[in-house]
Amino acid sequence: MELKLKLKIWRQKNNKDKGRFEQYEVMANEHMSFLEMLDVLNEQLIAEKKEPVAFEHDCREGICGTCSMVINGQPHGPMKGTTTCQLHMRHFKNGDTIVIEPFRAKAFPVLKDLVVDRSAFDRIIQAGGYISVNTGQAQDGNAIPIEKEEAAKSFDAAACIGCGACVAACPNASAMLFTSAKVSHLGLLPQGEVERHRRVQAMVKQMDEEGFGMCSNVTACEAECPKEISIENIARLNRDYIASVFGSDVKA
Numbered sequence: 001m002e003l004k005l006k007l008k009i010w011r012q013k014n015n016k017d018k019g020r021f022e023q024y025e026v027m028a029n030e031h032m033s034f035l036e037m038l039d040v041l042n043e044q045l046i047a048e049k050k051e052p053v054a055f056e057h058d059c060r061e062g063i064c065g066t067c068s069m070v071i072n073g074q075p076h077g078p079m080k081g082t083t084t085c086q087l088h089m090r091h092f093k094n095g096d097t098i099v100i101e102p103f104r105a106k107a108f109p110v111l112k113d114l115v116v117d118r119s120a121f122d123r124i125i126q127a128g129g130y131i132s133v134n135t136g137q138a139q140d141g142n143a144i145p146i147e148k149e150e151a152a153k154s155f156d157a158a159a160c161i162g163c164g165a166c167v168a169a170c171p172n173a174s175a176m177l178f179t180s181a182k183v184s185h186l187g188l189l190p191q192g193e194v195e196r197h198r199r200v201q202a203m204v205k206q207m208d209e210e211g212f213g214m215c216s217n218v219t220a221c222e223a224e225c226p227k228e229i230s231i232e233n234i235a236r237l238n239r240d241y242i243a244s245v246f247g248s249d250v251k252a
Helices: 034-047 119-128 148-158 165-169 176-187 196-209 220-224 232-246
Strands: 002-011 020-029 097-101 110-112
Touching (some): 020 034, 165 176, 196 232
């Protein structure tokens, strides 16, 4: 089925440009992905000698997290647990008007159109999202006994793709869900527990320096996360941070 759609897209030349919405019309097949629909629009604009819409994409399989945009007021669009590239046009109706804009956050300045600079996340990772202790040669997969429940929690936290939907969904533009996921997936494992206290302090410090807002437990981050990362990780980060400040060795 062919869909005739009206698109209201945010256009901005660079981070100094004021930016504005522009309207377009496009024909799309219901089996297209959302990004394929934008590809069709850009082909149309190029044929008309107009500037195509800039947007990020890479894997188009819901893995890389680069396809970040706000669709009708929701990061990644209306489908739960779905990235923009996994969103298909069958979820829209013929004649719909779709509003598309970039993530809005002080720490995510707009580079062009729908592309934002999310390097703040990279700097948070660089501050402590790694294991630096000498663990010797690589161990066999089952050489270090790990409780199944702890391993499962770590694996769930590691599913975070760093797309930034949590920041875009939060009214305070907080990065607590992202940061807590990175803190959890390392701190819950024996290899990462050694640096657990140093890690949480360093990453939270960098998060604050990047200009992200404070968490006020709105839980919109969890609701909009395409990988459905749990806010239990935020509670764990808070416990880890308090333990690190007061020197407690009790695992949080």
